[in-house]
Amino acid sequence: MPLVTSKELFSKAYDGKFAIGAFNVNNMEIIQGIVDAAKEEKAPLILQVSAGARKYANPIYLKHLVQAAIEDSGLPIVLHLDHGESFEICKQCIDDGFTSVMIDASHHPFEENIAITKQVVEYAHDRGVVVEAELGRLAGIEDAVNVSAADAAFTDPQQAAEFVEKTGVDSLAIAIGTSHGAYKFKGEPNLDFERLQTIAGLLPGFPLVLHGASTVLPEFVELCNKYGGDIPGAQGVPEEMLRKAASMGVCKINIDTDLRLAMTAAIRKSLTENPNNFDPRKYLEGGRSAIKEMVRHKIANVLGCNNFL
Numbered sequence: 313m314p315l316v317t318s319k320e321l322f323s324k325a326y327d328g329k330f331a332i333g334a335f336n337v338n339n340m341e342i343i344q345g346i347v348d349a350a351k352e353e354k355a356p357l358i359l360q361v362s363a364g365a366r367k368y369a370n371p372i373y374l375k376h377l378v379q380a381a382i383e384d385s386g387l388p389i390v391l392h393l394d395h396g397e398s399f400e401i402c403k404q405c406i407d408d409g410f411t412s413v414m415i416d417a418s419h420h421p422f423e424e425n426i427a428i429t430k431q432v433v434e435y436a437h438d439r440g441v442v443v444e445a446e447l448g449r450l451a452g453i454e455d456a457v458n459v460s461a462a463d464a465a466f467t468d469p470q471q472a473a474e475f476v477e478k479t480g481v482d483s484l485a486i487a488i489g490t491s492h493g494a495y496k497f498k499g500e501p502n503l504d505f506e507r508l509q510t511i512a513g514l515l516p517g518f519p520l521v522l523h524g525a526s527t528v529l530p531e532f533v534e535l536c537n538k539y540g541g542d543i544p545g546a547q548g549v550p551e552e553m554l555r556k557a558a559s560m561g562v563c564k565i566n567i568d569t570d571l572r573l574a575m576t577a578a579i580r581k582s583l584t585e586n587p588n589n590f591d592p593r594k595y596l597e598g599g600r601s602a603i604k605e606m607v608r609h610k611i612a613n614v615l616g617c618n619n620f621l
C-alpha cells in the first residue's frame with residue numbers, strides 16, 4: 313500500500329458522516345503509537361508534519377519513518393504538511409513526496425489568501441497532490457504565529473463558498489470556535505454549529521477541516537498534574553461536539569495536543585514511579601502505549617473511521 317491522497321477517504325467520510333483523524337507526528341514513538349492503533353481499528357490515517365516537527369526531527373527522518381509505517385502496517389496513509397506558511401514550503405513537500413499539503417495563508421487578506429492558495433493548488437494538482445487551505449483565524453499558537461483571541465475571526469460562509477470556487481482547493485479549514493493547544497475555552501465549551509451548517513450548506517459534498525480539535529482528555533491532564541506537572545485549567549472540545557461536526561461535513565479532524573498530553577502523562581508517571589530507571593525505552597514505551605490507547609478510542613468512539621478497510 314503506497315501513500316494515498318485524501319480524496320477518496322474524504323468522499324467516503326462525507327457520505328458516511330464520519331471523519332478521518334489527522335494526527336501530528338514528531339518522532340518514532342508517536343508514529344508507532346498512532347499507526348498501531350489504526351492497524352487494530354482498521355482505519356485510514358492522515359499523518360501530518362508541521363514546520364515545528366520538520367525543525368525538530370529533520371524532514372528526511374519523518375518522511376522515512378512514515379514510509380516505514382506504511383510498509384509495516386499496510387494501511388492507507390496520507391502524508392500531509394500541516395500549516396504550510398508559503399508556496400515554497402508547500403512546493404518543497406510536494407517535490408519530496410507528500411500526498412497532501414496545507415497552505416495556511418489565512419493571516420493574509422482574503423484576496424491574497426486566494427492568490428497564494430491558487431498558486432499552490434496549480435502546482436499540487438499537476439503532480440497529483442491535494443491541497444487544504446484555511447479561511448478565518450483560530451485563536452492559539454500555530455508554529456511561528458500566536459493568534460490572540462482578539463485577532464481570531466470566525467469563517468464567513470459566503471467568503472468560504474467564493475474561496476473554494478476561486479481556488480479549486482480540495483478541503484478547507486474553518487474557524488468556528490476551536491483553537492490550538494490545551495486552553496480552548498475559558499467558560500463552557502461552545503462551537504458555532506449554525507455557522508458550520510451554513511458553510512456546509514453552501515458547499516455540498518465539499519470536505520471541511522477542523523483544526524484545534526483535541527479534547528484535552530481530563531484523565532491525562534490529571535495524571536500530568538499528579539506526577540509533577542502544572543497545567544491547570546486545561547480544556548478542549550468535548551467529544552460529543554466532534555461527533556456532531558463529523559456528521560455535518562467535517563471530514564478531517566486535527567489532533568496534536570491530545571497526543572502530547574497522553575505521552576507526557578505516561579512518561580511523568582513512569583519516571584516518578586521508577587526513580588531508578590534510566591533506560592529511555594522503558595518510559596518511552598509507556599508513552600507509546602498511552603498514545604495507542606488514546607488514538608484507538610478516538611478512531612472507534614469519536615471519529616468513526618474504524619473498520620474502514
Ligand SMILES: O=C(CO)COP(=O)(O)O
Nearest residue numbers: 493523524525526568569
Ligand atoms: O489543529 C491542530 C494541528 O494543525 C491540532 O489541534 P490541537 O492543538 O487541538 O490538537
Ligand SMILES: O=C[C@H](O)COP(=O)(O)O
Nearest residue numbers: 362364365454455492568
Ligand atoms: O497546529 C499546530 C500543531 O499542533 C503543530 O504544533 P507545532 O507547531 O508546535 O508542531
Ligand SMILES: [Zn+2]
Nearest residue numbers: 416418446454
Ligand atoms: Zn491558521
Ligand SMILES: [Zn+2]
Nearest residue numbers: 492523524566
Ligand atoms: Zn492546526
